[in-house]
Amino acid sequence: EVVLTQSPATLSLSLGERATLSCRASQSVRTFLAWYQQKPGQAPRLLIYDTYNRATGIPARFSGSGSGTDFTLTISSLEPEDFTVYYCQQRTYWPLTFGGGTRVEIK
């Protein structure tokens, strides 16, 4: 199975700062990678699909990039509601897999 490794596990930043989250795949997943945001007690929310496409209603401060094995989710300027957990997910190979998550916390 494709292992997705997210780094760092925790990212400590201040309001208004830029967040850069990494997701590395154990083999190429081409561009078939998505990002989700999950707040406590809630279901995950789709942010980005197929590397760089923002889902409906997602603010422009969220952007995705990468291809093959290395992907990045960037939040250009952190808002209070952005401090939570983020997961990447690949759909190239069965079983579909998720990364272990990155927590963005207030510094």
Next chain:
Amino acid sequence: QVQLQQWGAGLLKPSETLSLTCVVNGGSFSGYSWTWIRQPPGKGLEWIGEVNDSEDANYNAALRGRASISVDTSKSQASLMLSSVTAADTAVYYCTRRDRYGSGPDAFDVWGQGTMVTVSS
């Protein structure tokens, strides 16, 4: 706006069968792959499996054949059964969908509210 509502037993004993159902409200059922994902307390997300409305299914081999997902298109429902549960199956279970064959995102764009399932003797 499409919503997924899910339900099922929240407390099971070891060796019992988990059974959850998800219904689609306010949107189309056909044309999507219906997926179940789980999240143990304090941990990450695990894909269980999915089925499309032609009942072609794929499952996570890590579940060793215990999972079965079915659909009832007449009721806009998708169901999960997981047999021979143990404490390791304790998790929040989510139903979700992805658009594998149409023009929508091929990603999990709509989610149910989640059902906490606890396995304990």
